[in-house]
Amino acid sequence: MLDIKLVRTQPEQVVAGLAKRGFQFPMETFSKLDEERRRKLVEVEQLKNKRNTVSKEVGRIKAAGGDASAIIQEMQQVGEAIQQLDNEIRQVEDELNRLMMEIPNIPHESVPVGEDESENKLIRSWGEPRCFDFEPKSHDEIGIGLGIMDFERAAKISGARFVVMKHWGAKLERALVNFMLDVHTGENGYTEVFPPFLVNRASMTGTGQLPKFEEDMFKVTPGDYYMVPTAEVPVTNLHRDEILSAEQLPIYYAAYTACFRAEAGSAGRDTKGIIRQHQFNKVELVKFCKPEESYAEHERLVTDACKILEKLQLPYRVMLLCTGDQGFSAAKCYDVEVWLPSFNTYREISSCSNFEDFQARRANIRYRPAPGAKPEFVHTLNGSGLAVGRTVAAILENYQNEDGSVTVPDALRKYLGVDVIR
RNA sequence: GGAGAGAUACCCAAGCAGGUUGAAGGGGACGGUUUGCUAAACCGUUAGUAGGAGAAAUCCUAGCGAGGGUUCGAAUCCCUCUCUCUCCGCCA
Numbered sequence: 054m055l056d057i058k059l060v061r062t063q064p065e066q067v068v069a070g071l072a073k074r075g076f077q078f079p080m081e082t083f084s085k086l087d088e089e090r091r092r093k094l095v096e097v098e099q100l101k102n103k104r105n106t107v108s109k110e111v112g113r114i115k116a117a118g119g120d121a122s123a124i125i126q127e128m129q130q131v132g133e134a135i136q137q138l139d140n141e142i143r144q145v146e147d148e149l150n151r152l153m154m155e156i157p158n159i160p161h162e163s164v165p166v167g168e169d170e171s172e173n174k175l176i177r178s179w180g181e182p183r184c185f186d187f188e189p190k191s192h193d194e195i196g197i198g199l200g201i202m203d204f205e206r207a208a209k210i211s212g213a214r215f216v217v218m219k220h221w222g223a224k225l226e227r228a229l230v231n232f233m234l235d236v237h238t239g240e241n242g243y244t245e246v247f248p249p250f251l252v253n254r255a256s257m258t259g260t261g262q263l264p265k266f267e268e269d270m271f272k273v274t275p276g277d278y279y280m281v282p283t284a285e286v287p288v289t290n291l292h293r294d295e296i297l298s299a300e301q302l303p304i305y306y307a308a309y310t311a312c313f314r315a316e317a318g319s320a321g322r323d324t325k326g327i328i329r330q331h332q333f334n335k336v337e338l339v340k341f342c343k344p345e346e347s348y349a350e351h352e353r354l355v356t357d358a359c360k361i362l363e364k365l366q367l368p369y370r371v372m373l374l375c376t377g378d379q380g381f382s383a384a385k386c387y388d389v390e391v392w393l394p395s396f397n398t399y400r401e402i403s404s405c406s407n408f409e410d411f412q413a414r415r416a417n418i419r420y421r422p423a424p425g426a427k428p429e430f431v432h433t434l435n436g437s438g439l440a441v442g443r444t445v446a447a448i449l450e451n452y453q454n455e456d457g458s459v460t461v462p463d464a465l466r467k468y469l470g471v472d473v474i475r
Numbered sequence: 476g477g478a479g480a481g482a483u484a485c486c487c488a489a490g491c492a493g494g495u496u497g498a499a500g501g502g503g504a505c506g507g508u509u510u511g512c513u514a515a516a517c518c519g520u521u522a523g524u525a526g527g528a529g530a531a532a533u534c535c536u537a538g539c540g541a542g543g544g545u546u547c548g549a550a551u552c553c554c555u556c557u558c559u560c561u562c563c564g565c566c567a
Contacts, residue, residue: 094527098536105536108548112494121547128547296523428524 054153054414061087070159073166074376078156086149090142097138104131155265158411160376161385167375180368182392187455191395192446193326196222198457199474214316214331221474226334228468229441230309233336233361237438241357243307243338248287250310251278256290259416261382268317280313284337285435290416292341296428297420303342303350307438327442328400334441340434347432351407355387358403358438364464367447368392370399384409391447402443405436
């Protein structure tokens with residue numbers, strides 16, 4: 054959520070910032086609601102003040118054995134007026150709130166202005182795509198060939214966009230989760246968290262998935278639960294409605310969860326293979342930090358994610374998303390993309406965002422800069438470290454051999470216990 | 476799922492037959508006195524927060540788990556919900 058005071062005091066800046074990502078801020082509606090709210094607030098608070106003083110007076114009169122029926126009757130009308138105004142204010146506030154909740158974040162000044170992914174900016178690339186002296190297969194062909202992926206039975210037991218991983222495939226998935234968590238907790242200073250996979254509506258609202266993106270989520274009955282689309286949701290919400298101390302910051306969390314996405318609106322895209330599934334595994338990195346540190350933390354977050362790919366010796370590139378391609382809550386976002394030979398291109402395997410105080414304001418996550426000082430919103434960041442399913446795909450494709458076997462990357466051998474999957 | 480108990484400020488906790496109680500008391504924290512230092516003792520301070528008015532000083536409103544209701548007036552009465560604890564049942 055944007056700072057309502059910023060909208061009030063610097064409207065041009067807000068409108069211009071949002072215009073960069075192609076969003077038109079409804080300034081007229083906003084001003085009307087905002088002014089109406091404040092006008093009515095002044096009115097009702099005066100009435101409440103009157104009621105408070107007079108009610109105390111009533112108590113005094115009655116205690117002294119006097120008759121207060123005249124003022125009581127007068128106050129009845131004041132009470133009705135207050136109730137009426139309170140209702141009106143609630144309506145206005147609901148409306149204002151609904152409006153503010155659907156306003157995306159303002160892009161940071163360092164974000165290139167552009168309409169879609171074609172205008173994203175290449176920051177750097179690492180590693181050379183391998184030259185094959187045979188026709189490389191796609192990861193799903195390899196997986197089916199090795200008997201480690203079963204799409205048909207997945208369709209039988211669940212449906213489209215699911216896969217059953219078997220034998221070395223299942224072990225590879227598990228090995229990668231362990232490997233990633235070990236690197237992030239052991240070398241990069243993150244604290245491991247294993248959160249619930251079902252969260253409530255407040256959590257989904259806190260990180261920005263709701264109210265706008267309800268159709269992207271799986272809703273669970275009974276209960277008002279949502280299946281997590283990413284560990285970002287439970288982990289960021291760990292500190293919802295909290296005031297952290299300055300010494301606690303920065304906080305680094307690394308969390309593995311399965312992730313669940315309805316993928317509404319992506320029908321027909323990536324239907325083959327495990328690139329786009331309703332359920333996939335991911336290790337997520339989440340940071341809470343002081344505002345002045347968030348952009349430096351953001352760079353380090355990207356480095357931490359890339360480190361996994363480097364250890365696995367998988368070629369990748371880092372893209373800075375343009376204003377039009379950024380997510381709803383992000384102020385700035387880098388995508389890390391891994392080389393996939395069968396696609397003959399790089400595909401997103403991690404998305405690292407700085408949300409500044411956008412999520413913190415929604416989720417009410419603050420810190421006290423100094424003892425006794427006024428609390429301020431923290432900045433939150435997160436990034437995949439990494440999407441496990443896509444890492445499996447990348448390993449199978451980049452490490453495939455002509456005979457259909459797959460060489461295991463050095464870094465994974467101690468986790469998997471074999472050098473070659475065949 | 477059944478039965479019961481509870482949720483009050485940083486923590487514990489009183490108040491709950493409605494009215495100078497936005498909150499007794501204790502602990503903690505902070506400040507001070509005493510002291511060679513520490514401890515102890517004694518004295519003092521201690522809602523934080525959100526919203527609003529104002530140039531400012533400052534003032535007002537909300538707030539006793541959350542949301543409604545009754546009333547001139549609610550921590551106290553009524554309704555709904557959430558969470559915690561105890562016992563029973565069930566279960567990995």
